[in-house]
Amino acid sequence: MSGQYIAFFVLALIALGGGIFMLNLNKVVHMVVALVFTFVSIAGIYVLLSAEFVAAVQVLIYSGAITIIMLFGIMLTRHQDDGQSTGSPLRKAFALLGTVAFGAVMYIGIRTLDFGSEAVGLHDKNTEQIGIAIYSKYVIPFELASVLLLVALIGAVILAKKDDKEAGE
């Protein structure tokens, strides 16, 4: 059993444990904190897959920005009552059944999937490779992503700002 296996199992255990905790905890803030563990260990999985730049982006965006923005959302809304789902148990059972059925079908499909090929040299100068790929082959999607971010920024501000008519009434 090599070190890569041990690292994979530890990271996968932490990530799935964070997810299970998220499903079972009662307080909303605790759920978000449990998911931080998941996001950080997914960054570790990216390092195992020799994607160091994506790992750094994962830590910055997911365990930094998105967690903070979700905490803002929780703090700005009413969070005193717990996030416990009090829906009918029948509905929960159906959701569980559907999820398990989906997982089983997908598991049968991917259980023995192996293409036998492995990329070499992804890890040396990883950021440089990504930069060359983005600025030579994917320039237009890159620019579109910047437009998308601008649209999301303006749209979020307009959606969340107070309505002038309502404030005047």
Added chain:
Amino acid sequence: MSVPLSAYLVFALLLFCIGLYGALTKRNTVIVLICIELMLNAVNVNLVAFSKYGVNPGITGQVFSLFTITVAAAEAAVGLAILIALYRNRKTIHIDEVDSMKR
């Protein structure tokens, strides 16, 4: 001997199932949003895994996952803005009380 591709895929599948179950059963809309983020993250794991062990291994999968992360961040910001506008108008963030189109 490295970890096989199917191990990463099964890991991503389990994460996706956790996110799907949470998004279907949780009442708090913030938690539903963050469960959707978890599902997108599982898809990113798949993309990066295929970029190392896929049919044509290369850097492309990592570039794809970067674009996915960008779109996911934009989606989280807009979703949260919608949530705050909803909270201002309806004074609730419970997803089963947002049913004015069902009445």
